[in-house]
Amino acid sequence: MLKKLIVAAAMLLTSVSTLVSAADEVNVYSYRQPFLVEPMFNKFTEQTGIKVNVVFAKKGMAERLAREGQYSPADILLTTDISRLIELQDKKLLQAVNSQVIDGAIPAHLRDDNNQWFSLTTRVRNIYSAKRMGDVALNYEDLALPKYKGRICTRSGKHPYNVALVASMVAHHGEAKTQEWLEGVKENLARKPQGNDRGQVQAIHQNLCDLAIGNSYYFGKMINDEKQKVWADAVNINFPNQANRGAHINVSGMAMAKYAPNQTAALALMEFLVSEQAQQMYAEVNMEYPVRAGVKRSALVDSWGEFTADDLSLATIAKHRKTALMLLDKVQFDL
Amino acid sequence: MIEKLVGARFSVNTLLTFLLISLLTLALLMPVLVMFYQGAFAPFSLFSHLWQTVLPQYLSNTVWLGFNVVMLSLLFGGLSALFLHFLPIAGANYLRWLLLLPLAMPAYLIAYLYTDLFDYAGLIQRFLRATFDWQSPNDYWFFDLRTLGGASVIIALVLFPYVYMITRTALENLDPKLLQASQSLGVSPWRGIKRVILPLVRPALAVSASLVLMETLADFATVQYFAVNTLTTAIYDTWLGYSDLATANALASILLLLVFFVVVLEQKSRSKLNAQSQNIALAQTLFKPHKLMLWFATAFCWLLVIAGFLLPLALLLVMAWQYSDSQQLSLLMTIGGNSIYVAGIAATVALLLAIVFTFYRKFSLTTFRQFPLGLSSLGYAIPGTVLAMALLSTFGPIDFWINDIAAAFDLERPGLVLSGTIFAVVFAFVVRFMAIANGTINTGIDQIPDNLIKAAKSLGSGHFSILRRVYLPLLKPSLLVAWLLVFVEAMKELPAVLLLRPFNFETLSTYIYQLISDEQLEQGALGAILIVIFGLIPIIWLNRKQEV
Structure with missing residues (x-):
């Protein structure tokens, strides 16, 4: 037995491999x-x-x-x-x-x-809305409105996609206003932040909430997925802030x-x-x-129509990233 | 006392052994030291921000999660081992090894499967709604699995086999006469278990509980899936969110100290009882259990197997049936080969090292003889990604040095031979799972009666001869169990291999993870089944060996 072990150990020494640096x-x-x-x-x-x-x-x-x-x-x-x-x-x-x-x-x-x-x-950070709500024109700011209490779903606030969105809010509204907004959104959450972007659309499909934050391409990918198509069919994809600065x-x-x-x-x-x-x-x-x-664009994405994008520079968003994270901690968004 | 029996003298040999062992320990401890060192330079500002905002809640979640999972695992694993040992349970022959199988189920996988099953859109709730004509979540109450409690139960379901396995081995090594004796003194069987057996298997329970605790606290994927924020959440947030590796290391150090504290505390409080007796098959005739009791015990054991293994496996099989094709299978065989390869090497290395450390503890004369064993076990409580970072920090400079030397001699640049190859992956596995091998073999050694050594010694056997001819044969079950446990754990390990692997190197766990993280486990169901099967082969093989 010991012999076998030693042989196996020797294998380790010879296993060092897969170093790649050829020219092509x-x-x-x-x-x-x-x-x-x-x-x-x-x-x-x-x-x-x-x-x-x-x-x-x-x-x-x-x-x-x-x-x-x-x-x-x-x-x-x-x-x-x-x-x-x-x-x-x-x-x-x-x-x-x-x-x-x-x-x-x-x-x-x-x-x-x-x-x-x-x-x-x-990619756009969209707001998905339940089809049962009909057509809605939403701003990110609206997510804090009291009328949406218990109706919003999202993944962890600290996911890079959400942090970037919060950072853009900081850039536009300043720290204090963004904190207020985050507190409002947290107040409105139907459940503790969890899962990924697709999971939130699924939750709308299940009647657990009416609004969800999610990236644009997931919508297309869900439509093309056998199992997830029914989730996607339950929602509309909305491009936020079209009447003003544009979508993040x-x-x-x-x-x-x-x-x-x-x-x-x-x-x-x-x-x-x-x-x-x-x-x-x-x-x-x-x-x-x-x-x-x-x-x-793919025909499907194209069918979602033209939209105005927020022209905030990417560097500015990155600059406010840390502040955004601290605010998310401060309002205990994920807890 | 054993050292007197063996009669080793202080010599150059002793010193050399000491140096060698210290070196090995240091190598395994290096990542931990690097982590402490880097953590020492953490800026206080971020730490105080976290403390004022989320950290107290994270800490409380961590403590409760650890406590819950340990208690549940002791309950599941301890009771099933006792039941199987003392009661004539239906299907005991199968249960003996079936109860090990949940170990082959990665926690992140079972978490996914069960949330899928118990979710609002899952099979169970859909069925309930259809049956009782409920329309919305407001019409009825159903438990939410994505909670601290849910996470505790699910994690315990895949970790309890540690307790079961180590307790079972300990029980089998106990002398049934002990219980008989207590019975003859008029003590009832169950009281006998409580007063006689439990104190004797306590070391086994403690070892397995500390394994469970460390495994739980180092987990990230599962608690994240359950949306339970723990200290590991804080570690990842500070590192990946705030880009502050120093604070992340400081937090990981705190986590490690926390575990260390609990383990030491337990050891201190443990009585000096040493289980030493002949290995005799236990007579189940000691007990005349009530029918209801027997029924409960049987159901309990089978339910554990079903919930921890059979049901999730069935769910996977259904998914695989619906979504897989033959093309996938050949890809998966290659990937599975990678998994087996690295896990096999890691298990073997860990086993060899554990033999060295445990024998050193047993035989050495030095006052430090406990340290290599304890210190080399610390890696278990480090979250995989943090460990990976620490390894990169450890091996990076050595790689630089190698390349600089090569450059000085005008040789071809060797590249990152340590930190950029499978070596790093294997090393990470060994550091991470050393504790399992150490704990298992050490428990085994402690159960070998000193008399045997005395006898061998009196017949003129030397150190190595005793080791080879007395200990290793007697330890064979423990050695096999240790190898198996490390192998299965390494097959499942995710975060370290994800970050440390070389180019184009995929394992089953990394493959499944990518699909899970996209809510597309269906596509990876076949891969998941393979992880489980590859984990099963050694379990079943070992079990047959042990039966012989």
Whole structure:
């Protein structure tokens, strides 16, 4: 028995492997889920012969990159939220990418002034309303109105998507007013914040609440899901604040790691991700709004109509992030 | 006293052993030390903000969750072990190993399945509404699973097998004559259990309870799913929300000290009773239980198996039947291979280390002999992601150093050989689950009578000979159990492997997690079943071995 154990232990020593840094490869650290980006990577490999290696994690990618420092194998980072991009930038983990192809594809307000990060898609933080309520024109501010007491559902206030929304409220209304608003919303919650964005739509379907906060693309994805379609059928998707500043938007984005070992391949992948083909895939596969002008939205997303987006800069939203978090703690939003 | 029997002398050998053991302990303790160190530089401002807002509630949730889960696990696991041992339960032969199976169910998975089942839109409530013609949530009351209580029950349902398994082993090593003796003194069987048996299995109960406690407190995925905010919530919030790793480390340190405090307190209060007796099959004839009692005991054991394993498995099978295809299966086999590979290595390494630490505690003359065992167990209470960060901080500099040396000699850059490969994943598993191997083997060692060692010694056997010829054969069940427990835990582990894995490396747990986090477990049901099955194989295999 002991012998077997020793043999097995020796296996460990020889198992150290899978170090990748060949020239025709590019390494991606992704906050985005593999099944969203993998179809695109496959297309990219097909066209260029460059292999894409991915590791996906929601938590701690920035720290892993920071700890790995100059020896990090990472070339590209993909994120689902503006604050992650800015965090990476603040920690000086990124490098500027000067590419006319990229600059030409992404509108200036959706990329960093110093070319360190770039948006790939935008998504709206919508308010879903129960069909039984009929047509409603809502502002985010309305969620605190007493008439919605016990009728609102949301995921954790501290989820990056909600924090960004609260940060935009801070930017528009200041800290004190935002706190008041948060207290009002909390007062109106039908249940403790829980689950994810889809779960809130499900809750409307179940009559547990009438209004829910959620990202735009989930609506499309639920409609295309066998089981979740009935949930989506129970709600209308609303673009908030259309009579005034416009709906809050967030972005998914990309950046090149400061010590990227495969810069040429990395640049090729970044340029591919803003190409018409890839942008079309973002639109179709994940129902997001492509950043590249001229790329069509998916027919379904298009059917939700035009909307006005809040033109608050992404950097401003990121700046108010910490205040937003502290306010969420202060009103004990999740408790 | 044992050291006198063995008669080791202080020598160069002793010193070398001491150094080697210290080094191993230090290596395993490194992440904890790094965590403490980084936590020491936490800015006070954020901490005081948290203290004034959410932390008291989080703390109270944490304490209650830990307390509830430990109590429920002791109830589930302790009672089922006692019942099976003393009563002629129907299907006992199956129950003996069926009761282990909930261990193969990851807590985050069972949490998902049960909320799905008991939710407003779930099968149960739909059925009730259809039957009684209720229209809305206001028409009736139904318990809410997404509460502190719900989380406690669900977590206990998959953790109680620790208590069951360790208690069962302890019971089997007890001398039935003890109970007989107490009976002959006129003590009733149940009082006998309380007065004689319980004190004797208390060490086993304590070890398993501390495992359950640590596992519970380090959990994040499950409590998040149940929307119960605990200290781990605060750790993740400060780190990922406030981008303040130092405060996150400080909070994790507090959590660890909390666990440490409880465990030490328990050890101090435990009487010095040492269970030492011959291993004799117990006669169940000692008890003439009331029919009702027997019925209750049988139902109790079977219900645990159903709720902790059979029902969730059935739910998974239904999902897999509806949603899976053969293509998925071949992908899953590869991924499953990865899981088995890393979990197998981790279990083996942990087992070897645990043998070293437990024997050192038993044989060494030094006053420190307890420390390696205790210190190397601490990793269990660290949330996986925090542990992963600490490992990156530990191995990062070593990797840098390796690369710098390579550069100095004009060699090809080796890259991150420690922090960027499976090594880091395996190391994380070993640190995290060392406590299980340590606890199990140590309990086993304590139950081997000193007489045997005396006898071996009197026959002129040396240290290694005693170890190899007396201890290891007798310890075989404990060793197997230890390996199995670490293996199953490593198969289920999620946060550390998620963050530490190399490129293109997927395990079953990371695969399922991605689908769960998108409310699409249906697509991953087959993968979930595989986790359970791969966990089952060693359980069943071990069980057969033990029966022989």
